[in-house]
Amino acid sequence: MFMQKIIQIIWENHYNQVDYLLNKYDNLDDNELLDLALKECKKLNIKYFTKPGFMQNIIPSIGCTKCFKQYPCSYCSFHLENxxxxxxxxxxxxxxxxxxxxxxxxxxxxxxxxxxINPYPVELFAVRDFFNxxxxxxxxFEAFLGENGVFKKKPMYGTVFTGGIVKREDVEKLQDAFRKNVSIMMGIEIKSEWIRKYWLNKNVSNKDIEKSIYNIHELGATCGATIILGMPGxxxxxxVQLLMETIKWLDNMPITYIQIGYLVIKPxxxxxxxxxxxxxxNFLKEIGVVKGTRTCLIDIIVLYDTIIKIYMINENIYKKIIFSTQNFIDNAIRYRDKQNYGELTKLEKELLNDILKITRLGTKNIxxxxxxxxxxKELPEYLDAMEKFNSQEDIFDLRNTFQTVGEEILDRITCNNKMELTLELYNDITNYKDD
Structure with missing residues (x-):
């Protein structure tokens, strides 16, 4: 697939470094590996996040296994951190x-x-995919949550994350490790199967997602979903349209929480x-895909309008929506840097502050x-921004936008197999469908 090949090119230097490290460590015996891993783990100086009644256990595992196969998710670089x-x-x-x-x-x-030790009432285990x-x-699992695990007694509640399929037996096993209930957060990202598979490099079908959600729900566990505001390219x-479609799709299923992350530029x-x-x-600017130094940032008035309208989807949605606060803070730093902040109007600066308050406090004061x-929303500046926003749909549809951005990437990227990549792109676009 086209995006898999593009990410392989982008990650080439990283994979060369990883191959070197893997060969180096493969020459060590088990005891040497253990000693080195214990020392390196200590150097990471990992801190757990805690608040009253809650503990987030950050487990220093191998990281995301998708990154081992040379086609990681196109929007994520978690594996590069360590x-x-x-x-x-x-x-x-x-x-x-x-x-x-x-x-x-x-x-x-x-x-x-x-x-x-005595557990907190809620113990969260932060690995990339708990069920991998x-x-x-x-x-x-046995060392942490088994009968002879790390706690004197079973914690009351547990939370884990997964990016894949959740089987009934996985849920049942997890439930046995806690006294009351468990919450499973699924990385879903978007409703569109085509975008998830061909553009984000995350090949999980809607059928499997829906089956996993109902497996979790039918066994009495709590299910949450993480999704993305902002699609690369x-x-x-x-x-915004894709985000709203995704929220409405999930809202019709037994989902307790929908966590919205704001796309951040990562290495x-x-x-x-x-x-x-x-x-x-210039051409991508004309169709609204890039905006100079504000590329990959949604215009502030549009962002504010979107957040408010999310809460207005229906009278119960506010109970489900959670924002990934750090993503919004990271992007607020970009809005406020010396390249962009001077261009912001008084209203935009005011709304940016409001956005940070809403995404931090959730429904409080909504x-x-x-x-x-x-x-x-009746102010001339607000109306002008929304008119410009709404006019974007008259330029290109999704299929043509993906094809155009792919062609511009091909025109710019350095590689020896452009003809092969061109065929991959057009083959992927041929398979495009709105879902």
Missing amino acids: EQFSALMRILRKKNVNYYVKVLLANFKEVRGDYK KFEFPDQA LTDKQS NTVQEYIYNELRDN KQFIEKYMII
Whole structure:
């Protein structure tokens, strides 16, 4: 597929470095690997996040297994954060699963002080995919949550994350480890299967997602979904429309929480490539895909309008919506940098502050912001921004936008197989369908 090949090119230097590290660590014996992994893990200085009644246990595992196959998700670069440690843990996991678990436990003891401790009422286990057996094998599950695990008694509630399919037996096993209930957060990103598979490099079908959600619900567990506001290479209008479709799709299923993340520019992602190489492309500017230094940032008035309208979808939606606060903070820094902040109007600066308040506080005081929206939406500046936003749908449809952005990437990128990539792009576009 086209985007898989593009990401392989973007990640080429990274993969060369990882191959070097994997070969280096593969020459060590099990005990040498364990000693080195324990030392490197300590250097990471991992801190758990806690608040009254809640503990987030950040487990220093191998990282995202999709990154091992040379076609990671096009919008994510999690694997790059600790690539040396991740490569080391991959070899240790392959050679000796018990030593791998020892490293995970050692970090737990380092942060929590000991084993056999009293749990918090809610214990969250932060691994990329809790149900991936290579990242979090059965031995790790037993070491943390089994009968002889790290807690004196079962925690009351548990939360885990997954990016894949959730089977009934996985839910039942997890429920047995907690006294009351569990919450499973699924990385869904978007409703469109084509975009998920061909543009984001995340090949999970809607059928499997829906089956997983109902598996979780029917067994009495809580299900949440994480989705994205902002699609790399699309206009503000297209990104917002896709977000709204995704929310409405999920709202018709037994989902308790919908967490909205705001697309952030990360190293070695397609959005970083578009920002670095195409942000001043005149044709992409004309159709609204790039905006100079504000590329990959949704216009502030449009962003504010979108957030308010999310809460107005129906009278119950506000109970489900959560915003990934850090994403909005990261992008607020970009709005406020010296290149962009001077261009913001007084109204935009005011609305940016309101956006940060809403995404941090959620439904608290949301009525106040909705009342404000009913007033400011009639202001000339607001109307002009929304007119410009709405006109984007008259330029290109999604299919043509993906094809155009793909062609512009091909025109710019350096590689030896452009003809092959061109055929991949047109083949993918041929398979495009709105869903």
